[in-house]
Amino acid sequence: MRIGELAERAGTTTRTLRYYEDRGLLPARRTGNGYRSYDEDDLRLLREIRVLQDFGFELEETRPFVDCLRAGHPAGDACPASLAVYRRKLAELDGLIGKLADVRDQVARQLGAAEEAAGEAATPRCETTAPATTTD
Template sequence: MRIGELAAKAGTTTRTLRYYESRGLLPARRAVNGYREYDEDDLQLLRQIRTLQDFGFDLEETRPFVDCLRAGHPAGDSCPASLAVYRRKLAELDGLIDRLTDVRQQVARQLATAERAVAELAAGAEAPGGPEPRCEFDR
């Protein structure tokens, strides 16, 4: 199949395919007439790359999966190098989750503090430093 057909089947653009080719992720085979030629194996490579990118993997992180498929394995994640990338990505995600959990707790504490201050003001207590300023939206 030619580049336009492959792009359509993979749900991407010919520009993206040329970029993958330049990065060595997609083989650059040419017909006698100079047109790029692709087959179903190339479509499988593209689907693997796109799936991993949808999961948040950067393009270079997809390389071991592509290499695994090119080596003739039935799945891109059946090689040790691919498993190592999965492990690194999981560790990265765990770190992000931990950081987001910390940020969420800080925001929740700040909200609770702000809500207490608003409740005290509504109950008639004077704000520290003088009377409560009026909000421009409270009219």
């Protein structure tokens, strides 16, 4: 299949496919007249890349999965290098979750303090909560 058909079937653009080709993730096979030529295995590679990127993997992090598929394995995560990328990504995500939990705790403390202060203070009204005045 040609590049336009592959792009359509993969749900991407020809520009993206050329970029993947430049990065060595997609093979650069050419027909006799110079057109790029792809097959179902290339579509499978692209789907693997897309799923991983949807999970938050950087493009370069998809390389071991692509290499694993190219080596003839039934799945891109059947190789030790792919498993290592999964482990690194999980560690990264765990770190981000920890940071988000810390931020959430800080925001909750600030909210609690603000609500307590608002309950103790005389009840001045904020501009956004003051009743609208009408003019006759």
